[in-house]
Amino acid sequence: MMEIFRGRRLWIEKTNVRFPNGVEAEKVTVHPGTAVAILPVTPSGYKILRQYRYAIGQYIYEAPAGTMEQGEDPLTTAHRELIEEAGVAAGTMIPRGFIYTTPGFTDEKIWLFEASDLSPSHEFEKDADEVIEVIDITRDEITAMIADGRITDAKTICLFQRCKGE
Template sequence: MTEIYRGRRLSVELNRFTLPDGTERERVVVKPGNAAAMLPIEDDHCYLLRQYRFAIGAWIYEAPAGTLEEGEDPIETARREIIEECGLAAGEMIPRGFIYTTPGFSDERVYLFEARALSPSSAFSPDDDEQIEVVRVPLADLPAMCRDGRISDAKTIALAFRCLG
């Protein structure tokens, strides 16, 4: 392994490896660190973020999420991020597995949680580079929003499937 780049939250490596058939290859692997995402659900509604994403130059709807800090358990990340991004505390975090975001070139895992027993928190504090609007969405609208493209964020689509069945 040769490290090509190391930033604050991301590294890029050049790896040499052997495929199951014995063929040797070389590939770049992006290592952004793992994350946790949650779908806050209250009665017959959920909360999403309408957030501007510089990388795609657009506003999108997505579930709150954040990067795990060094040594942090995914559920603790989820508890911290829902407060910071939504201004909500969750009395219950139900694990819904994890997803690999882009396994063709990255090892990133996003741990998924269903957040219930919500209560207001005064600790709403988005990062300096985040522009966020918290949006209350009827749960009944979530599948259609995923199907018709209003929600195009992969972790949010996975959460809708995992939390609503």
């Protein structure tokens, strides 16, 4: 293993790998850490974010989400990130499993949660580099936005699919 890069949030390594079929190859893996995504449920629908993402140079609609801190469990992270990003606290937080984002080159795992019994939080404090607008949206609106391509964020689409049957 050879470390290529180590930053505050992620690290990248190059490794020689032997696959189950015996083939050997050199592969690069990105390790961004484990994260959570939360779908806040309101009486009329959901709260989602319109957030600027520098990597794609545009605003995107997405569920509140964030990276787990060292030693933090997914549920604790979900409660913290919901307050930090959406300004609400959840009385109920239901685990909805997890997803691997792009397992072809990263081991990133995102734990999914459905949040309800929401109340405004006085601990709301966005990071300085976050450009976020919290939007209230109905179930029909989010379904239409996923169908017509206005919502393209994979974790948000997966999370909505996991939550909508309940």
